[in-house]
Amino acid sequence: MKIARRVEAIRAAEVGAIAAAPGDALMRRAAAGVARACIEQLGGAYGRRVHLVVGVGDNGGDALYAGVALARRGALVTATLVAGRAHPGALAAYVAAGGRLGLTGRPDLVVDGVVGIGGRPGLRPEAAAAFEQVAGVPIVAVDVPSGVDVDSGETPEIHVDADVTVTFGSLRHAHLVDPAAAACGAVAVVELGVDFPAGDVEALEAEDVRLLLPAPESDDHKYTRGVVGVRAGSVRYPGAAVLAVAGASVGFAGMVRYVGAAGEQVVAAHPEVVGAGKVQAWVVGSGTDADAESHLHAAGGTPIVIDADALVHLPGAAPADAVLTPHAGELATMLGVSRDEIEARPLHHVRQAAEAYDAVVLLKGRRTLIARPDGRVRVNTTGTPWLATAGSGDVLAGLIGSLLATGMSGFDAASVGAWLHGRAAQACGDGPLVAGMLPDAIRAVVEDLFA
């Protein structure tokens, strides 16, 4: 599990280690990790031109000590001190190692050491100008891309867009949560040997998913494995029914039931699907059009995935054990704000919705977020932009429903479902895909996990 923590928790955990380490030892260790990432990015150090953009705090100190390590390996290192001064010890070591001040020529790589966890969102004009001078050159950010809001993952002001971000000891929220995560590029964590407390934002990895996935026991039968019921599709959108059922039919539940206007199309595509009856979980809403409200009421009180058209028919709180699966536009309608506001502050809004509806809320996007009413959040890090295709959300709703039917909690079902769905898109290759390809790919991903 990848765990991201708040700045305050990280600072508190590091106090002891900083006091115990002699001189700038911790900073030098952090800087060694930054230098390694630069060398990796450049394919070597000797003769490469690296430019440091340096702020007044310890973040700038990290950048300068990284410059020392790079200069010792034969790189030609220059630095702009955006406030005209910098961490004294690091600056002295930098100058002693042959590092120069001021920019000369076009560098091969830029190191962003303006601010880290001590920074306020935005860049002062001198910092912004320093990056403008080297526009288009790849950037390695120290700790976080300067200018992002580290705890909220928001980017309300101008900020650095990095290719690689090197952080220390623990991920911060900005490394996982969009839009800040999109500004980080690839993220590497340098170990500092510090113990951190639990965090409230996390991301599943393959091994976590494998451990959470349901697998049938030898004495199971189809009813003990769980039955999922799908109320999706309509005369206008029969395909949504077929896709939601396809997502529900990847094989986790023992049986899939379908109730709705597209029964013929569903059975033609999935002959094993049966009609109304008892279920352990419902999936309601994908493509249900005007029938959404009646389906929502008819589904009643089992664990339930509420998707698409059904979301707007929820009264104040959702039914018990509900997983709501809006995209940004749907969440905007539910919360009475604009889509732009949701996209600018997804972590804030997904938590607000989970609390307001007293339900697990999965907000779809590049970095899908899954929130519980108590504020705990999982971020999905699998997927490709090709997944943004009509009907892929229907498959996801069905898949989550089938996991719920096996007895998984809503939080686990939603986060495991999102992980598999995204990994399946990656397995389809770096090229176009249609939603109908996902169910087979999900099966192959699960087979790989269990192999």
Ligand SMILES: NC(=O)C1=CN([C@@H]2O[C@H](COP(=O)(O)OP(=O)(O)OC[C@H]3O[C@@H](n4cnc5c(N)ncnc54)[C@H](O)[C@@H]3O)[C@@H](O)[C@H]2O)[C@@H](O)CC1
């Ligand atoms: N705490 C630790 O254990 C370690 C911290 N390290 C580094 O130390 C950093 C934190 O250092 P600091 O606490 O000195 O804080 P920062 O270096 O992140 O920035 C604080 C300084 O920048 C100024 N500042 C704030 N917002 C600004 C803005 N938008 N534009 C320009 N200047 C701004 C502030 O006035 C302050 O002086 C971490 O991000 C990390 O890079 C590493 O050396 C590893 C160890």
Ligand SMILES: Nc1ncnc2c1ncn2[C@@H]1O[C@H](COP(=O)(O)OP(=O)(O)O)[C@@H](O)[C@H]1O
């Ligand atoms: N830029 C992106 N990168 C990766 N995945 C994305 C991106 N945009 C959307 N997705 C994913 O694509 C799916 C789209 O779902 P949704 O918007 O409900 O589509 P539909 O309603 O057509 O089924 C979601 O799983 C979402 O997380």
Ligand SMILES: [K+]
């Ligand atoms: K930085």
